[in-house]
Amino acid sequence: MGNDCKFSGKANAYAKYRPTYPEEYLEYLAADCGLHPGIDVADIGSGTGILTRQLLAQEVRVFAVEPNRDMRMMAEAELSEYSGFVSMNAAAEHTGLVDQSIDLITVAQAFHWLDPEQFQLECRRILRSGARAALVWNSRDETSQLVNELGEVCRKFCPEYTGFSGGIQKTPEIYQMFFRDSTCEYRVFQNDLSYDKKSFVGRIMSASYSLRENDPKYQEFVDAILLLFDKYSYADRIIIPNLTRSYVGLV
Secondary structure (H helix, E strand, O other): HHHHHHHOOOOOOHHHOOOOOHHHHHHHHHHHHHOOOEEEEEEEEOOOEEEHHHHHOOOOOOEEEEEOOOHHHHHHHOOOOOOOOEEEEEOEEEEOOOOOOOOEEEEEEEEEOOOHHHHHHHHHHHHHEEEEEEEEEEEEEOOOOHHHHHHHHHHHOOOOOOOOHHHHHHOOOHHHHHHHHHOOOOEEEEOOOOHHHHHHHHHHHHHOOOOOOOOOOHHHHHHHHHHHHHHHOOOOEEEEEEEEEEEEEEO
């Protein structure tokens, strides 16, 4: 299965249960990264438009580049009311955007799916001089016992599980190769996630590696997730310790 197909059939769960990014992160992009009204942003691997919507609220034009049809169509249905929204059926490595036309590139929850060398070349082609790229993830805090036990459940049941966010946190050297002069600014923002039982299961099922309903071990997987909810929830809510990790720099 190609990377552009891994989320096919998961768009509804992704849009419904995936978290947004903290306001502090948007404020950081505005204060330090040139995000201000009127600029052109390329949101690469934009999915169902979670970050795209937050960017559009900053009164910018956003070229939402997404190759997966299910995800892209959901974004189009949800964001067409924004005059600055431009949906693009394209891959990150071949966006079709005009040379030196973009003031800021954002890649939310998607860089680990891309070919970093080809994407780097594409960024250099489409970015205006001095413009930067921002890579960002909502990532689980792996100092948490809940997060570690959740990882054990996913490892047991999901053959495609290689770690949360594709295990990207364990390979920081990839940024040294991507950003110019191996230099970027790393920032972390607290963004803990609160779920009830249904949304907790939904969040896990939105992952590319999670089992689908036709898998013979699906119910066993769900039952294991529910046991974790019962163990760690309080007053019918569970908190997943979560960090928004951001890397910004010239490419």
